[in-house]
Amino acid sequence: MKRPGVKLIEEEVGAGEIVERGRIYRLRLKLWLNNGDPLRWDQPCGFIDRARLEDDGATLITDLRIDRESLFAGLYQGIEGMRIGGRRKLKISPHLAYGETGLPPGIPRDAVIVADIEFIEERILLEEEH
Numbered sequence: 001m002k003r004p005g006v007k008l009i010e011e012e013v014g015a016g017e018i019v020e021r022g023r024i025y026r027l028r029l030k031l032w033l034n035n036g037d038p039l040r041w042d043q044p045c046g047f048i049d050r051a052r053l054e055d056d057g058a059t060l061i062t063d064l065r066i067d068r069e070s071l072f073a074g075l076y077q078g079i080e081g082m083r084i085g086g087r088r089k090l091k092i093s094p095h096l097a098y099g100e101t102g103l104p105p106g107i108p109r110d111a112v113i114v115a116d117i118e119f120i121e122e123r124i125l126l127e128e129e130h
Contacts, residue, residue, distance in 0.1 A: 005093035006078045009114070016084025019119055021066050025084070026050075026120040029060045034091070034112035046070075050123075063123045072097055075115055087118040 019025060024047075031039040038058040044051030046062030053060060064070050066079070074096030082088060094100070094110045102109040 003077045005096045007091040009089040012087040014083035014085030019082045024123045028118040030116040032114040
């Protein structure tokens, strides 16, 4: 994986199928500021009835469609080529994360984000679940 602004820190290659954009997966996501401070969610995001928080809000487990609307640019780019069962830790430059404005109060402007993402399984949603 070579993307300007996204650095691969560690990787565990999964044994499953390659993750495809536009599909829905169950994933585990943790985010930190570059100084090591964890980012915490106030509430789960993704499909509401299929999302939960662990570790006092520091870990999000959710079903999420893999697209540019659901993931910020650096995370979207950084998962390219991942497989189900795989995990990556990425260091993401501010211009591919929350940029010059940040996301107050937790994410300051120009923050480098460290993301740990794991794809647990592909999810098939029935039409009535949308």
